[in-house]
Amino acid sequence: MPSTAEFAETAALIGDPARANMLIALMDGRALTATELARVAGITPQTASGHLAHLTEAGLLAMTRQGRHHYHRLASADVARMLESIMSVTAGRRPLPARPARTVTGPRDAALRRARTCYDHLAGQLAVAMADRMIARGEIELSPDGGALSEGGAAFLSGLGVDLEAAHADAMRRGGGRIFCRPCLDWSERRPHIAGAVGAAMSRAWFAHGWLRRIEGSRAVTLTRSGEMALGTAFDLGLGEQAA
Amino acid sequence: MPSTAEFAETAALIGDPARANMLIALMDGRALTATELARVAGITPQTASGHLAHLTEAGLLAMTRQGRHHYHRLASADVARMLESIMSVTAGRRPLPARPARTVTGPRDAALRRARTCYDHLAGQLAVAMADRMIARGEIELSPDGGALSEGGAAFLSGLGVDLEAAHADAMRRGGGRIFCRPCLDWSERRPHIAGAVGAAMSRAWFAHGWLRRIEGSRAVTLTRSGEMALGTAFDLGLGEQAA
DNA sequence: ACGATGCTTCGGCGATGGCCGAAGCGTTGC
DNA sequence: GCAACGCTTCGGCCATCGCCGAAGCATCGT
Known part of the structure; x- marks a missing residue:
């Protein structure tokens, strides 16, 4: 059984906003490069690199090199399921706490x-x-x-x-x-x-x-x-x- | 759809070792008091109280008062499923990284x-x-x-x-x-x-x-x-x- | 009514960790 | 070869947040 410390570490890894943005971006199943993920997360490539190393180390992401590009993707369907379940719990909490107008539309x-x-x-x-x-x-x-x-x-x-x-x-x-x-x-x-x-x-x-x-x-x-x-x-x- | 910030917040909540210990302790479906959960997490009751307030606010826990005791339990089966999926991902990563002997037994x-x-x-x-x-x-x-x-x-x-x-x-x-x-x-x-x-x-x-x-x-x-x-x-x- | 118990709030300390600039590798293309 | 590009490592700054001691509010027991 995984120790409670490892369990917390996994969740903490997902719990950082920058890393969360990257993981969510990868939930469509594609593989993205480190720079693309940095853009998604709104951080510089060197910061993203550190995050990606941690996520890969923990088994949440898998990385394949292709020339000078490093493609990152979710390590397994299990990881996708986990992210999805966190999404589900997050979605199911407050109906409309503060701003009722932000959720609505957007062009794309x-x-x-x-x-x-x-x-x-x-x-x-x-x-x-x-x-x-x-x-x-x-x-x-x-x-x-x-x-x-x-x-x-x-x-x-x-x-x-x-x-x-x-x-x-x-x-x-x-x-x-x-x-x-x-x-x-x-x-x-x-x-x-x-x-x-x-x-x-x-x-x-x-x-x-x-x-x-x-x-x-x-x-x-x-x-x-x-x-x-x-x-x-x-x-x-x-x-x-x-x-x- | 939940914002990525809310998503990260949910995961970050689970990602703290003290809170993770409390949540895992509650995975058996029982309701425990704040003091009991403080003991489980190895922290003082006042610190635990803060954690529990956050977890309840975020919809991960539900609280029922019974006299001077406050009983905390997982808010839903959805939350339990989520924790379980995090457990599953955590368990499925490294087979035996460092210590092969620690996982073995224990009296209870x-x-x-x-x-x-x-x-x-x-x-x-x-x-x-x-x-x-x-x-x-x-x-x-x-x-x-x-x-x-x-x-x-x-x-x-x-x-x-x-x-x-x-x-x-x-x-x-x-x-x-x-x-x-x-x-x-x-x-x-x-x-x-x-x-x-x-x-x-x-x-x-x-x-x-x-x-x-x-x-x-x-x-x-x-x-x-x-x-x-x-x-x-x-x-x-x-x-x-x-x-x- | 009084003290004991359980829980909470407040204030300040300390450490963990995310962030970027600068610099160092490896690959690609001219 | 050299320059451009992508990614990584290193160092140091700064904010966030978990932690506890002290104090305040409820509830229970006698």
């Missing part, structure tokens, strides 16, 4: 709320809407303790080119069981969406099919023309109103 | 490793053994993304007096779905056991039947005579060798 925030990545899966209105449709059709179930695909849900996703075999292998070492997924609370929507191995497989499939594209330098993603067609039909999304 | 540690509470469910060798038996019989499935009871598992637990209706209501607002549970990594065993609503219901049932009893002033619990009989039979536990 609109794109983020619409669709974005969350480590290895999708979040935002789009992801919540997909989860809602699948729940309504009985294709998936989500609860605070976990979730699972029904037979129909597995068939539906397979038909869309989602590799459930890989997802299954990811999640369960032994074969033959249920295909589990995991709910992930969406901060902007305050509703669960599909995470875990299934959510990751769905995200991979949409990107592979060219239905989804990353927006440069942001966690936000956008539906392509073909994505609107395919996913709009498959998930019954009312995509008429926003001609982006 | 033996009882803790055998069986203890973990917020609202059970952990330790006993809990892992129960989970193993149920998995082997196909009564339950556990994966990193979640878990579920099979029909047989539900029948088995119902026969042991576990109130799955209540667990089900706990976990799912809507009726009619699968009964999910959640895996929880055991630090001493490094193996998953049954958490979530099902795990909580099991724990409640064992205590209600008098099969399990808390050890005073510790997270450890002990099997009673009748508990050895009932659970030993139901879960096929090899209880011959340790005549406690």
